[in-house]
Amino acid sequence: MTKLLIIDDDLGICRTLQLHFESLSYEVQVAHCVEDGLALCSEFSANVIILDIRMEGTSGLDGIPLFKQLLPQARIIMITAFHDMDSTITAMQQGADEYIHKPIDIDELDSAVESAVEYSASTQEEAFLIPSSFGQSMVGSSHAMKEIYKTIGRIAATNASVMITGESGTGKEMVARAIHNSGKGKDAPFVAINCAALVETLLESEMFGHKKGAFTGAVQDQIGKFELANEGTLFLDEIGELSLVIQAKLLRVLQEKEFTPIGAKHSKKTNARIICASNIDFSEALKAKTFREDLYYRLQIVPIHLPPLRERREDIDALIPELLARANKELGSKITKVAVDAMEALRHHSWPGNVRELQNTLTKAVAICRGDILSLDLLEDIQMPEAVSLSALDLADLSTDQSLQEIAYQYAMRVLASVEGHKGKACDILKISRPRLQRLLERE
Incomplete structure (x- = not known):
């Protein structure tokens, strides 16, 4: 009681x-x-x-x-x-x-x-325990993720260019970092550029560097990311957003293993490994000639496709503890458990924003949680899956000789049985409060 x-x-x-x-x-x-x-x-x-x-x-x-x-x-x-x-x-x-x-x-x-x-x-004994620390390694045990792990293992020691594709939020940069951290250049820098975040002139300077006076505002020499990433990894995120001009210059770097800073007279050598990521449909981009075919095949020597989270739901159980532990560290919180109904709701959500949406949802929940258990009410816009619909409950055999009170009692008992005695779920299905359910069960 x-x-x-x-x-x-x-x-x-x-x-x-x-x-x-x-x-x-x-x-x-x-x-x-x-x-x-x-x-x-x-x-x-x-x-x-x-x-x-x-x-x-x-x-x-x-x-x-x-x-x-x-x-x-x-x-x-x-x-x-x-x-x-x-x-x-x-x-x-x-x-x-x-x-x-x-x-x-x-x-x-x-x-x-x-x-x-x-x-x-x-939040009783069935709650899911959360580790106190987390790693930066990839998480997931689905068939798709296991195949990606195998690919990373095969190519890590090489310097082959890699093209990572997948919907936004699936974790493409995490894959890139895993390749870098498993490779021979793991002690060298991992340098990332978001190709969609900069205009063409700034992006060229960011990638290749510039000399003082090369253009208005160039008050001093700047080292480009290709030079910074030498012997390490250069990660070009949103590669599909590059202009055709920058694409041509990038192709030359891949072919010649050298680049020229803006305003410089001499080129520089680079041995940076190139890993790219994009969520665009390259078949359409190649057809529309918005992306160079020769560059595309140079970049995707090794293709890796990350499936959306909805297609690998079995990974959610492993992702939640990892992401919550990360949120605990970032926010100084101490969430140690996830309530059973919260876990069930997280498992069944569609996650259109993929792992990034899951991470944001959990981080928000941790920020407003006042205890050590993450409960369902903290998860914005995440609901328990429908356990049973009203139409699925057979009313045909309820006797017309029974009182309305008795019929309501029997119906409530069937709903309870369908959700294995969970009164909260039963109240949701019956659209009544818990006190009202209690009165129904007591036939008041």
Whole structure:
């Protein structure tokens, strides 16, 4: 039975809420100050704590970290008659999970308690553990990824040019870095250029460098990326966006292994390995003559295609811990688990933005998470997959001699059975609140 602890110095509110939640089959204990509430925690492990802010003695705000220390998994719902912004912000920073104003809207409080209970239920032993550290290696065990690993292993020791294709966000730069880190030039620089981010004149200078006075604004010599990447790797992202002029100059570098900085009289040698990436359809670009055919075949000595995440869903389970661990490090957070329903929703999302979208979604969730467990409500626009549709439940054999109450009870029981007893999913399908479901099951 779910345990609920109510702490408020208003005896009337305490008694009213106690009777209400006991009628919904919660086990309820009441205290009238923080100190008494803390004493109860030694023998009453509440799943949810409803805590008033302004009380004699220790305030509810000051009590939040104390309750979190004793019952770290408990969800805390603050209630107050004051509507000031500072108290709301402070409560959430201290670790409160919800903030409700008096006079209390019982439906709003019911909803907050239901959400807290759902969170507790979904973050029990089945939650997925997240490692405390992460590597920079590629992640995935799908057949497609295994084939890519094999290709990387075969070509890493060579200096062959590589063309990586795939939708935006699939991780093309990660593949490029894996090739570099596995090759003989791994101790030399890995230098990246986004070919779509610069206008033609700046891109040429960025790639090949320039001499002082070569053009307006060239106040000093600049070393180009080809020179910086010598003996290492030059990664040209969005290669399909290069102008035909730059394409011609790049082709010469590939053929002659040398380049000339803008304004220079003499050429320089380069032994940089070229790895390119693009999400364009090269067959269309070649047909339209927006990309040189001779350059294309020079660049794609070794072609690698990264499939979208929706085509390798089995990799999601491995990606989530890696990306969450990375977000923990970047944001200074300590997410250690992912709730079961959150994991299920992440597995079934379509991910049109691929791994980049997954990473952004998880990073946002980590940024706003107030505990150590990532729950479904933190995932923006990510929903649980439909477990069952109403039309899939057979109503034909429900007797017309039964009362409407009995029919509703039987129907609710079938929905519950279809979702293996998960009351939250059942409520979603029936479009009712948890208290309403409880009343249906009790045939009230």
